[in-house]
Amino acid sequence: MTAETPSDATTEQTTEQTTEQTTEQTTGDLTTPTLAQVLEVFEELWPESLAQSWDATGLVAGRPERAVERIHFAVDPVHEVVEEAVGAGAQLLVTHHPLLLRGVNSVAATGFKGDVIHTLVEGGCALLTAHTNADSAVGGVSDVIADVLGLEDVVPLAPAEGGLSEEGLGRVGRLPQSMTLAEFGSRVFGAMPSVAGGVRVAGDRDGIVSRVAVCGGAGDGLFDEVRASGADVYVTADLRHHPASEFREAARLTGGRPYLVEVSHFGSEWLWLPAAAEALDHLLTDRGFGVEIAVSSRNTDPWDFVLTPGT
Template sequence: MKPANAQAIIQAFEAWSPKSLAVEGDKVGLMLGTLNKPVRNVMIALDVAEEVVDEAIEKDAGLIIAHHPLIFKPLKQIETTSGQGPIIEKCIKHDIAVYAAHTNLDIANGGVNDMMAEALGLHSTNVLVPTQEVPLKKLVAFVPEDHVEDVRSAIGDAGAGHIGDYSHCTFAADGTGTFLPGDETNPYIGSQGEMEFAAEKRIETVVPENIINKVVKALKKAHPYEEPAYDVYPLDLNGEELGLGRVGYLEDAVSFDTFVDKVKSAFAVDHIRTAGPVPDEVKKVALLGGDGNKYWSYAKRHGADVYITGDLYYHVAQDAAMDGLSMIDPGHHVEKIMKEGVKRKMESLLDSTKYTTQLIASNVSTEPFSFR
C-alpha cells in the first residue's frame, strides 16, 4: 500500500464535481503547485488562509482542496510580506498544491447546497437556479446470454439507466451475433478462422453524457469478449437539470422563530440576520450557499416561505421585502459545512482503492467577522 498521487485524488474528485459544472468565469482547478506527486494527507478547507496553510504544514498535507479560490483576480506581483504573498510562499516552500472547487462544488449533486439542505432536513429538493442540462445518450451493447446480468449490473452501478427515482433501467432483446476470429485473437467463444454464430442479448439503456466514458469502461470490464460490440447514440430528450441552490420542504411546517433556531443549530452559528415579512409558518425553503443576492427572485418564483443565503445587500433586502419574501442571512461562512462533507465523500470514493492517503478536514475557522 502506498500514498495516492495527487492527480489520482483529483480525478476521483472531478468524477463527482467536474470543472465543467462551474459557472462561466469562475476560477476552479489547480491554483498552485503540481499534482504530479504522491500525497500522504489531503486537507479539505473552505478558504486558503495562512493559518490553514500552517495547519497543512503541521499535518503533512501535500494537497489542499478548497472551496474558495486562492487566486481569483490576476496578481500583478507577489509580495511575500503582505496579502496573499506569504500564503503562496509557504505553499511553494513546503510543496503544497492548492486546488479550488467553487461553483462546480455548489452545483454538483451532493455538493455544498445539498449538504446545506440535508443539514436543514429538507426533502423533495430541486435546483433553485438552473445553469445547465446534462444531455442523454443511448448506450446499446451486445452481450452473450451468460454474461447479461454481469454487464447489466456493471453499467447500472456505474450510473447508467437512471430514470427519475429508478436506477438500473434497461431493455433487452434476443438476437444472434456473428464474428470471424482472426489469427491474432483469443476469442471467448468460437475458433480462429471459423465463423461463429452466438446467441446474444441487445441491452439498451440511457446514460448522462458526462459519465458515458465511465459507463463504457465498466461495460468493457464486465464483458467477456476481447472486443465488445456497442453503440452510443445522441438522444433528443431532456436530461438532468443542474444548477445553483436548492428548494425543498421541511417534514413538518414550523413557526418562523422555530425555523430560525433550526438554522442556527444546523449551521452552528450564534447570530443571523433576517429581512422581510415574517411568514405564518415555514414549510417550503429555498437556499443558496455563499452570496445569493441576485437570485432572490428565483426563491420568490418557487413560492418559498423563506430564502436562506449569505452576504445580503441592503437594497436587495429592501427589494425582496417589498415583494413579500422572507429572508435569512446566516453568513457566507456557513459553507464550512463542505469541509466534513467533502471529506466523507472523498473517503467513500477512495474506499475501494488501496491507497494510504488520508483526508483531513481543516479545524481552522476562517470566519472574518466577530459579533459583540
C-alpha cells in the first residue's frame, strides 16, 4: 500500500496520483467482501466503543449487502474528495472526520452536506467514519505521529476507560537522542504534509527536548495530561489563543516547559491514512478478501495561503 503526500498539485495531477496508489488486486483465492464484512474487519481495528460520547462514527450511508471492490481513504468528506472516490469507482469512502457530527433536518442536495450524500448514493459509494475511535485505537492517529517522529516507549496521554493499556487519546514517548527545540521543530515540519500554515513553535529554540507528547487534531483539551506526563514539548493542532497563552504562562513556573509545537489539523491526521489503509488491507487479506485500497492525495486543509512578515 503506497500513498503520496498531499500537495498543491492540480486536480488532474492529483487524480492521476490517486489512481496510481491503487495497487492491491483481487487475485488467487481472495473473494470480494460485502460492506457488512468490511465493517466487521474495520471494527476489529478501530472499535466504535473507543469513540468519545459526543462523536459520530460508523456507517453514514451504504447498503451492508453490497459488494466492495474498491475502498478510498481521506481525512474530510468534502465534495472534491467524494467526487474523487466516486470517479475512481470506489464502493466505500472511509474518512476520519464525520460528515454529520451535528444533527441535521434535511439532506436535500441544496446544501453541501446533502450534495455529498446524494453524490455518494447516486455513485454507489458508501461512507464510513472513523474519528475519535481511530484516535484512541492501537495504531491510530497519535500512534502514527509518534512513530513518524521516531518516539520510543510510547504510552497514551489519556488512557481509554475500560480499554487496553495501549488505547487512549494522545501519546507520549521519548526521542532516541535529545535535541534542541529548533531541531525538533524542523523534524516535525519535515514529517508533516505541506500546508499553507506550516508549523508554529512556542519556546526557547535552544532548549533541549527529550520527552515528547503528541495528539493528532485539536489537542488543547489534554493540557493537564501533558503537564502530568513530564513532556518537554507538546505537538498538536488548533491551539486557540487563550488556552495556549495560559499554558505558556503556567510553563514559566517549570522552566518554560512544556514547549508547544502547533501543526495543521488536516496534516496531523493525514499521516494516519496510509497506515490505516495498509492495516485494513492486511486484515482483509487474512480473512480471505481481496479489495483495492487507495489513499486520497487531496489537500483538504481549509487554508490556501498565509502572509508573514517579509513576504
